[in-house]
Amino acid sequence: MNIGIFTDTYYPQVSGVATSIKTLKEQLESQGHHVYIFTTTDPKVASDEYEPSIFRFTSIPFISFTDRRIAVRGLFRAYQVAKELQLDIVHTQTEFSMGWIGKFVAKNLKIPCIHTYHTMYEDYLHYVAKGKLLKPHHVKQMSRSFCYHMTGIIAPSERVLTTLEGYGIKSPITVIPTGVDLQKYHQSIKIDVRKKYGIKADTPLLLTLSRLAYEKDIDRLINVMPQLRQLLPDILLMIVGDGPAREDLEQQVNMLNLQQNVLFTGEISHDQVADYYHAANLFVSTSVSESQGLTYIEALASGLRVVTTHSPYTDELLNDKEFGMTFERLSDLAEILYKYLIKSKKPIEPDKLDQKLAAISAASFAERVVQFYHDCQAIYLKERETSHSGEIG
Numbered sequence: 001m002n003i004g005i006f007t008d009t010y011y012p013q014v015s016g017v018a019t020s021i022k023t024l025k026e027q028l029e030s031q032g033h034h035v036y037i038f039t040t041t042d043p044k045v046a047s048d049e050y051e052p053s054i055f056r057f058t059s060i061p062f063i064s065f066t067d068r069r070i071a072v073r074g075l076f077r078a079y080q081v082a083k084e085l086q087l088d089i090v091h092t093q094t095e096f097s098m099g100w101i102g103k104f105v106a107k108n109l110k111i112p113c114i115h116t117y118h119t120m121y122e123d124y125l126h127y128v129a130k131g132k133l134l135k136p137h138h139v140k141q142m143s144r145s146f147c148y149h150m151t152g153i154i155a156p157s158e159r160v161l162t163t164l165e166g167y168g169i170k171s172p173i174t175v176i177p178t179g180v181d182l183q184k185y186h187q188s189i190k191i192d193v194r195k196k197y198g199i200k201a202d203t204p205l206l207l208t209l210s211r212l213a214y215e216k217d218i219d220r221l222i223n224v225m226p227q228l229r230q231l232l233p234d235i236l237l238m239i240v241g242d243g244p245a246r247e248d249l250e251q252q253v254n255m256l257n258l259q260q261n262v263l264f265t266g267e268i269s270h271d272q273v274a275d276y277y278h279a280a281n282l283f284v285s286t287s288v289s290e291s292q293g294l295t296y297i298e299a300l301a302s303g304l305r306v307v308t309t310h311s312p313y314t315d316e317l318l319n320d321k322e323f324g325m326t327f328e329r330l331s332d333l334a335e336i337l338y339k340y341l342i343k344s345k346k347p348i349e350p351d352k353l354d355q356k357l358a359a360i361s362a363a364s365f366a367e368r369v370v371q372f373y374h375d376c377q378a379i380y381l382k383e384r385e386t387s388h389s390g391e392i393g
Helices: 015-031 075-085 095-107 135-149 158-166 193-197 216-231 247-254 269-277 294-301 312-317 328-343 350-359 364-391
Strands: 002-006 034-040 052-057 059-062 065-071 087-091 113-116 152-155 173-175 204-208 236-240 262-266 281-286 306-309 323-326
Touching: 002 015, 002 095, 002 158, 015 034, 015 236, 015 294, 015 364, 034 065, 034 095, 052 075, 059 135, 065 095, 087 095, 087 364, 095 113, 113 364, 152 158, 152 364, 158 173, 158 236, 173 193, 204 269, 216 236, 216 247, 216 328, 236 269, 247 262, 269 294, 281 294, 281 328, 294 306, 294 312, 294 328, 294 350, 306 312, 306 328, 323 328
Parallel strands: 002 034, 002 087, 034 052, 087 113, 113 152, 152 173, 204 236, 204 281, 236 262, 281 306, 306 323
Antiparallel strands: 059 065
8 A cells, every 4th residue: 555644743853743653654664555754844854865755845833833844835746746656545644734735635636535633732722822812612623624524533542532523523533542663662772871860770760751841741740849759858850851841840940949859851862762761660741631642652661650640541551550550639649659669669560561562562553554544445435436426316
């Protein structure tokens, strides 16, 4: 199958969406499919750099979200390229520029268009005019407009499914959580993280890893650290990533006199992420905006327990306290983290972990996506036949 993936976000940009797309591409190719990425230009990629199967279109930074890009031209070039590649299916991964280009391509090539709805935009409205310009009803209108006439939609979690159904979107929707390449997280092979940062082997190490954006709610985690420090005086929280909230978070750490207990690493290479999981004793997230948390799955794949905010998705993922747990009240978090930091000295039961990982593997993810492609091709052909019969009649 020749598959065209249309996305505004791709490597070297760092995001859960970019990771999801790269994982899908690699897994589809391992199954013998041909995958082509249609995406935006990036300042970190030279215009003359050769990237096999990747086509970049002139773009500019997105308003108030400058590390993300929006394509400003390329509609007909994308169509010509897709036609030459003889695409069988278009899979859009954004509701913005490259997503609309993908819809145009699919319509004109008369092939199915599938969409993955990654982002809960109502959690991001503050990026545009500080939330004064766009409101939740605008998100609903935008989402309905983009998803109109989609052959099928992939929701990464039940939360996304519920949201899209609430918007009144009628296209067939299936829930397929993004998987992870388990082999990348089975063992640490790049760097000794504790040695790199001068962290003792017996220091209790908490890890949170994400883009340092306000909607990730990392400030909630930092606020818990004074209470946790009373239970574990040598506790260290490692915050991995970079983003617009970093300066405010660093100021918060200084105000709480937590300089000895909180470490900011900045952005790291994705190839090194597994080493950071393996160095830690526990993964924690206080975000309330995740449509799905790839970092939670990566942590589990590394054998690391997870403590995170309650949601239908996280409750299902952490359905056994052997893997970690969710919390509802922030006042309970310090005690939960303390208990799991003590428990982390004992590895997760191998049989339970293997069973959990089988369900969230990248291979399983890709297999389910391919099956949905086939289902959508059948739906598309049936709709075309019905439409054609109507025209004849």
